[in-house]
Amino acid sequence: MQPFASLIKPDKTSKQPVYIQIANQLMELIRQGFLQPGFQLPSSRQLADSLNIHRKTVVRAYEELLAQGWVESRIGTGTFVAAHLPEIIPQSPLNETMGHIDSNKKAGFTFDQKPHLNRAVIKNNIKLHLDDGFPDPRLAPLEELSRAYRTQLLTGNPYTRLGYGDTAGSYWLRKELSLYLNETRGLKTSPENILITRGTVMGLYLASTGLLKSGDSVVLGELSWSSASNNFLQAGAKVIKVPVDEFGINTDALEKICQKQSVRMVYVTSHHHYPTTVALRADRRIHLLQLSEKYGFIIFEDDYDYDFHYLSKPLLPLAGADRSGMVLYCGSFTKAISPAFRVGYLVGSENVITYLAQLRRIIDRQGDMMLENAMAELLQNGIIQRHLRKSLRTYRTRRDYFCDLLQTELGDYLNFQKPDGGMAVWGEFDKNINLKELSAKAIQNDLFFSDGSENNSPAEIRNATRLGFASSTIEELESCVGILKKLLTG
Structure with a gap:
């Protein structure tokens, strides 16, 4: 009785009811083959005494297993693992120290992982950003x-x-x-x-x-x-x-x-x-x-x-x-x-x-x-139409100011054309500048911008990226350019 009871470990501090915990753990023992079809489970009183819990809790656990078809009750005899279940040969000992495959992290089946899907998801929580060309939700x-x-x-x-x-x-x-x-x-x-x-x-x-x-x-x-x-x-x-x-x-x-x-x-x-x-x-x-x-x-x-x-x-x-x-x-x-x-x-x-x-x-x-x-x-x-007219004026002001900053402060380091529209500037950096390293250093200074790697091809490293201006205020754009200038000249 004692070795069996040691396999059941209810956690009384968990939000999950104890009877559900017991039922789930017994199901897992059956799934793994350590409780075979026809195995007689301890009486509700015996298991309750071993686990130091109320007998009614074990009764409810057994009722749950019975309802799901994992066990069967024989009048006057007791509770048994259901005879209709297939016999399972245990694959490994019930010893946590032996280690098991973590099915939450790795599936038991194989599948093709297509390389074109392997892209980082943008979850930018950095203070400053020259993004891909996003709107400013503060204006929405x-x-x-x-x-x-x-x-x-x-x-x-x-x-x-x-x-x-x-x-x-x-x-x-x-x-x-x-x-x-x-x-x-x-x-x-x-x-x-x-x-x-x-x-x-x-x-x-x-x-x-x-x-x-x-x-x-x-x-x-x-x-x-x-x-x-x-x-x-x-x-x-x-x-x-x-x-x-x-x-x-x-x-x-x-x-x-x-x-x-x-x-x-x-x-x-x-x-x-x-x-x-x-x-x-x-x-x-x-x-x-x-x-x-x-x-x-x-x-x-x-x-x-x-x-x-x-x-x-x-x-x-x-x-x-x-x-x-x-x-x-x-x-x-x-x-x-x-x-x-x-x-x-x-x-x-x-x-x-x-x-x-x-x-x-x-x-x-x-x-x-x-x-x-x-x-x-x-x-x-007409609310969206008015919002677009207002945003257009704001973004035009930010574009003009940002392009002036780029020309006066960073003109020696990148080439660009002032865009006729949109929310970003296409900046082509000097070939001697490692854009990936510059982006990494910028992040350390609370500034995010893309390193432009997705614009490259095996045949050509373009060393160019989009620098979004629409989502930042004039003051924020000044700070962004200031950080870039410091990193480039420092």
Whole structure:
């Protein structure tokens, strides 16, 4: 009796009831084969005395095991490990000092770990930051959004409001988005042309999974967003890179590729090329649309920061000039408000949107209907539009000040062009500067910026990175540049 009881170790300080602990530990002994089918368990009184607990606790533990089919009770005889369970040969002694595989850390089965998924997750909690080009959430209309969200939670028919909705997203938001996109971007959409997503990445994933087959060719710039290429690789596509210059992707190089092989999709950030921030020139826009019609490839247009253009009226998206239904247009509110609010949109022909909404259903039944309706209310009332106008003025001031600082304080160490729009500067550092070491030293001084390694390739170390200015105040930008200057000159 005593050796058996020593295997059961209830913790009376745990929040889990003691009877559940005992039942779980007995289950584990059965699973490991140390209690075989037909083994007679001690009586409830015996086990209670050995463990110094109340007999009713053991009775409840046995009842739990009985209910789950681990044990069986024989009237007048006692409680036994269920005879129908398979016999298990113990694999190792019940000695904690012998060590066991930690199944919480390592699975017992094997799987392929794809290298393109091995990317660090940005969880920046450092005081100062020259990030990838994020908005300043301190400017976001959070009070208006919280009121709208509360309204959605508390008013209307709760069965409808809090139940399942359309997999394409809130109809109200799609309606308001259609009006907004048609007015600001020259599109000609209806709500049926819009699928609400949880940001641009979901739009990319749905398009890659639903429209690409293994072996399809996808073309994107030599410098491009890694999340895009990773989605294409995950879908089994072959990624082909084309040169990028001061006018965006080289469409002549793209045409030469199309002449030699079939291309299924071209990914482009036409308004502000990622990461270099340059705009795709008008003649290349026309050429790209012509090539799409001629060779039948899909254009995935990622318009991640259309609303932030500082010189004049921004260039209209390719989607606005698409007459053949070849463009999928994607954007989100993460740049307009904050990355925490995962509301994006994918725009395309009705049959494609219907199909991708069906695909979305098997990975994410629907989005946050409360948030989507709250965003619809802010669009309808013009609150988001006013916020964007205010943010545009603020970000333009920060861009100008930051670029002046870079030129006067760090002009000997990096080259850059003042961006016409967006939230970041593309900085090319002197080749003698080890950007990875500089980034590491900056973190030690409470400043985060990317070391630019994801912009490199085996053939070329570009020694360049994006330096985001929008999320920092004038004073914070001064501190950032001051730290960089000290590290570079010190």
